[in-house]
Amino acid sequence: MLRYVLRRVVMLIAICFIISVGSFYLIHLLPGNITTVIEGPGASPENQAKLYKLLGLNKPIYQQYFVWISNVLRGNLGTSFISQTSVASTIRAALPIDLEIIFLSQILAFITAIPIAMRSARKPDGWLDRAFSAGSFTLLSVPTFIVIVLMVLFISIKAGVPHTGPSSYVSFSQDWLGNLESMALPAIALAIGSFVVYYRVLRSDLIATLQEEFITMARSKGLSQRRIMWRHAFRPSSVALLGAAGVNIGGLLASGFVVQYLLNIPGLGYTLISAIDTSDYLLVQGIVLVVSVGVVLINFIFDFIINIVDPRISRE
Amino acid sequence: MSNFPQFSVLEEAILVEKPEAKEPLGILFWICVGWIGLNIVGALFANVLPIENPLFQNYSFINSGPSLHHLFGTDDLGRDILARVIYGSRVSLSVGAGAMVIGFGVGAPLGMLAAYRRGRFDTILTNVMYVLLAFPAIIATIAILSFWTPRSLFKIIVVIGVASIPLVYRVIRTATLSVATKDFIIAAKVQGATDRRIIFRELTPNIAPIAISFLLIGVATVIALEGALAFLGLSVNPPTPSWGNMINEARTILQVNPWLVIFPSAALCLFLLCLNFIGDRLRHHFDVTEVKL
Numbered sequence: 326m327l328r329y330v331l332r333r334v335v336m337l338i339a340i341c342f343i344i345s346v347g348s349f350y351l352i353h354l355l356p357g358n359i360t361t362v363i364e365g366p367g368a369s370p371e372n373q374a375k376l377y378k379l380l381g382l383n384k385p386i387y388q389q390y391f392v393w394i395s396n397v398l399r400g401n402l403g404t405s406f407i408s409q410t411s412v413a414s415t416i417r418a419a420l421p422i423d424l425e426i427i428f429l430s431q432i433l434a435f436i437t438a439i440p441i442a443m444r445s446a447r448k449p450d451g452w453l454d455r456a457f458s459a460g461s462f463t464l465l466s467v468p469t470f471i472v473i474v475l476m477v478l479f480i481s482i483k484a485g486v487p488h489t490g491p492s493s494y495v496s497f498s499q500d501w502l503g504n505l506e507s508m509a510l511p512a513i514a515l516a517i518g519s520f521v522v523y524y525r526v527l528r529s530d531l532i533a534t535l536q537e538e539f540i541t542m543a544r545s546k547g548l549s550q551r552r553i554m555w556r557h558a559f560r561p562s563s564v565a566l567l568g569a570a571g572v573n574i575g576g577l578l579a580s581g582f583v584v585q586y587l588l589n590i591p592g593l594g595y596t597l598i599s600a601i602d603t604s605d606y607l608l609v610q611g612i613v614l615v616v617s618v619g620v621v622l623i624n625f626i627f628d629f630i631i632n633i634v635d636p637r638i639s640r641e
Numbered sequence: 642m643s644n645f646p647q648f649s650v651l652e653e654a655i656l657v658e659k660p661e662a663k664e665p666l667g668i669l670f671w672i673c674v675g676w677i678g679l680n681i682v683g684a685l686f687a688n689v690l691p692i693e694n695p696l697f698q699n700y701s702f703i704n705s706g707p708s709l710h711h712l713f714g715t716d717d718l719g720r721d722i723l724a725r726v727i728y729g730s731r732v733s734l735s736v737g738a739g740a741m742v743i744g745f746g747v748g749a750p751l752g753m754l755a756a757y758r759r760g761r762f763d764t765i766l767t768n769v770m771y772v773l774l775a776f777p778a779i780i781a782t783i784a785i786l787s788f789w790t791p792r793s794l795f796k797i798i799v800v801i802g803v804a805s806i807p808l809v810y811r812v813i814r815t816a817t818l819s820v821a822t823k824d825f826i827i828a829a830k831v832q833g834a835t836d837r838r839i840i841f842r843e844l845t846p847n848i849a850p851i852a853i854s855f856l857l858i859g860v861a862t863v864i865a866l867e868g869a870l871a872f873l874g875l876s877v878n879p880p881t882p883s884w885g886n887m888i889n890e891a892r893t894i895l896q897v898n899p900w901l902v903i904f905p906s907a908a909l910c911l912f913l914l915c916l917n918f919i920g921d922r923l924r925h926h927f928d929v930t931e932v933k934l
Contacts, residue, residue: 340775347781354788462921466913468865470872471906474888478895478902575777582783583869587892598873601787613784620777 326636333628340621345397348614349390352380352606363606364406372406379403402611407603412611415596420615422592425497426581429508430515431570437516438523439566443554445524446531458528461521469580473514473587480510492589511584518580522569530565534558564635571627575620670922673915680912684730693721695728695882704898714900716890722901725882726908732876732883733909736798736867737860743802745856748809753844755810756817757836767814773807779866786875794877797870801863809859816851820844850927857920861913868909884909 355362359382360373377383379401381392396403402412445454481490488495488506495503534540535558543553582594589595593612600608632638683690693711699719707714713722755763785800786792820826821844829839870876871885872892879886884905891901 336772336775340772343772344776347776348784351784351788354785356790462917463914466861466917467910468868468913470869470885471888471910474892474895474902475906477892478899482896482899575779578777579779579783579869583872586873597783597787601875606788609784609787613780617777617780620780621775624775 326632329632329638330629333625337621337625341618344614344617344621345394346390348610348617349393351610351613353386355606362604375404376406397614402614403607405600405605405608407605407608412608415608416593416611416615419591419593419596421497422585422590423578423581423594426508426511426515426584426590426592427574427577429512430519430577433512433516434519434523438520438527439559442524442527442531443559445528446535446558447550447554449532454528457524461524464517464521465525469514469518470583470587472517473511473584476510476514477587491587494588494590507588507590511581511588511590514584515577515580519570519573519577522573523566526569527562527566530562531558534562560634564631564638567627567631567634571624571631574623574627578616578620666922666926670919673918676911676915677919680730681734683727684734687724687728687731690727692724692727695720695724696880697721704894704901706900713904714898716887716901717894717898722887722904725887726884726904729882729884729887729905730908730912732794732871732881733864733867733885733912735794736801737864739798740802740805740863741856741860743799744805744809744859745852748806749813749852751806752810752813753817753840753848756814757821757840757844766810770807770810774811778804782866782870783873783875786870792875792878797867797876801866805859805863809855812855813848813852816848817844820847850923854920854923854927857916857923861916861920864909864916865913 352359352363359380360376364372364376379393379396381389384392400413402416404411405415408415441453441457445451445457448454477490480486487493488503489510494507497504540553540557543557548557578594581592582597584590585592585595586598593616597609597612600606600612697720699715699721701719702711702715703719704717705711705715711721711723713726716722716725751766755766782800782804786797789796789800826839826843829843834843867876867883868885868888871883872889874886874889876885877883879890887905888902891898891905895902
C-alpha cells in the first residue's frame with residue numbers, strides 16, 4: 326500500500342511538473358512581442374517592467390521557467406492588465422461557483438444512477454432495463470452544450486420557469502435560495518451527462534457481480550434482496566463507479582464551462598472565455614494551470630479512495 | 642459413430658472449437674451506416690447540391706421559420722439554415738477524420754510495436770503515455786487553442802489529433818498484448834516468420850475489429866469536442882458555418898428563432914448517435930470484451 330501510494334505521488338509530481346511547463350510555455354505560443362500582445366501597444370514602461378519581472382523575459386527560456394514557477398509557488402500569478410486585479414484573487418472568487426455546480430450535479434447523478442442501475446441489474450433485459458439502457462445510449466450522443474441550450478429553450482423560454490434563464494445568477498452569500506434556483510438548470514444539465522456514464526458503468530458491473538458465487542451463497546443464506554444488493558454486490562461494483570467518476574471529472578469541468586458561458590454564471594469557465602475574448606492572457610494562463618492541477622489532484626484522490634474500497638488493486 | 646468412441650470425442654472437440662454464431666448486425670445498423678454515408682456525400686458535394694449559398698444574406702427573409710423556400714428556415718442574417726447545416730458538416734467531418742488520422746497514425750503503430758517488442762521501449766513509452774493521459778486533455782485543448790492564434794481548421798485538427806494519441810496508444814497496445822501472446826503468433830515465430838510478416842499478416846487483421854469500433858467512437862468523441870469548442874467560440878471563425886458555431890450564434894436569439902438551434906443540434910446528435918451505434922454494434926458483433934474503451 327505504502328509503496329503504491331509513493332509511486333502515485335512520484336507520478337503526481339511528474340504530471341504537475343509537465344503541466345507547469347505546458348502552462349508556462351503557452352505564453353510563448355503568442356505571435357509577436359510578448360509584452361505588446363499581453364499589455365497592448367500602449368503599455369506604460371512601468372507595466373512592461375512588471376511583466377518582465379514576473380516572466381523573467383530578459384533571461385534564456387529555461388531560466389524564465391524558474392522565475393515564473395517561483396512566482397507561481399508563492400501564489401503570484403501576475404496581475405491582469407485589463408481589470409488591474411490579481412489573477413489569483415480572480416480565480417479565488419470564481420472557483421467556488423464551479424465547485425458548487427459540480428458538487429450539486431454529482432449528488433443528483435449519484436442518487437439517481439445508483440438505484441436505477443440496481444433495478445436494471447436485478448432484471449437484465451426487463452422493460453425497465455431496456456428503457457434505461459436505450460435512453461442512456463441515446464443521451465450518450467447528446468453533448469452537454471446541446472442539453473443546456475435545449476433546456477434553456479424549453480424550460481426557461483417556452484415554459485417560462487423563472488430564475489432559470491441566462492443572467493439570472495444570484496450569488497450564494499446574497500440569497501442562498503435564489504442561488505440554488507439559478508444553479509438548478511446547470512446542475513441538472515451536468516447531472517444528465519454524469520448519470521448516463523454512471524448508470525451504464527454500474528449496471529454492467531453489477532450484472533457481472535451478481536453472477537458471482539458469493540451472491541448465490543448470500544441468496545441461499547436467505548438474505549433479503551436489498552441487503553444482497555447494497556452489502557454484497559454494491560461494494561465490489563462501486564470500484565468501477567468510482568473509477569468512472571474520477572475519469573469523468575475533467576469532462577465535467579469542461580461541461581461546466583459551457584453551461585456558465587451560456588447562462589452568464591461568473592465561474593472559472595465564464596471568466597476563462599471572457600479572458601480569451603479580451604486577450605487577457607495572464608488570466609487564461611492562471612486558470613489553465615489551476616484547473617489542470619485541480620483535475621490531476623482529484624484523480625489522485627479518487628485513486629486513493631478506490632484503494633481503500635478495494636485494497637487488492639495496490640497489491641497488483 | 643458408436644464404433645469409434647475416439648471419433649465422437651474429436652467431434653465434440655470440434656464442436657467446442659467452432660466459434661459461436663455472430664450476433665447479426667440488424668437493420669438499424671445499416672440505417673445508421675446509410676445516414677453517415679449520406680452526410681459524407683452531402684459534405685463532399687455541397688457545392689453541386691441544389692441548395693443556397695450558405696453565406697448569402699437575404700434580408701427579406703430574416704428569422705423565418707421552415708417553409709417551402711427554406712426547408713429549415715433562415716437565420717438572423719437571412720441565410721438558409723439547411724445550406725448552413727450541410728456546409729457545417731464539413732467542419733465536423735474534417736475534424737473527426739483528420740484528428741483520428743493523426744491519433745491513429747501515430748498512436749496505433751507505437752502501441753502495436755510496444756506490445757509486440759515489450760522490453761524497455763514498451764516500459765518507457767507506456768509510462769510517458771500514462772503521464773500524458775492523466776493530463777486533462779479538454780483543458781489543454783482549450784488552452785492551446787486560446788493562445789495559438791489565429792485559429793484555423795488545420796490547427797484545431799492538429800491539437801485534437803495530438804491530444805488523442807495517448808488514448809489510441811493505450812487501446813491498441815492493450816488489444817495487441819491480448820493477441821500477441823496467443824499460440825498462433827508463437828507458431829508463426831517458431832516457423833521463422835519475419836517480424837514484419839507477423840505484424841502485418843497476423844497481428845493487424847486480429848486487432849482490426851477492435852481498432853475500427855474504437856475509431857468510430859473516437860470520431861464521435863472528437864466531433865462532440867469540436868462542437869463544444871465551437872460553441873465556446875474557439876473553433877473556425879464565422880461566417881464559416883459549423884454545427885457548433887451555429888448553435889453558438891443561435892444562443893442569443895433563442896427566443897426569436899428556436900429553429901436555428903434545433904436543426905444543427907439535431908444534425909450533430911443524429912450523426913453522433915449513428916457513429917456510437919455502429920461502433921457499439923461492431924463491438925458486439927466481433928465480441929470485443931477484453932478491451933475496455
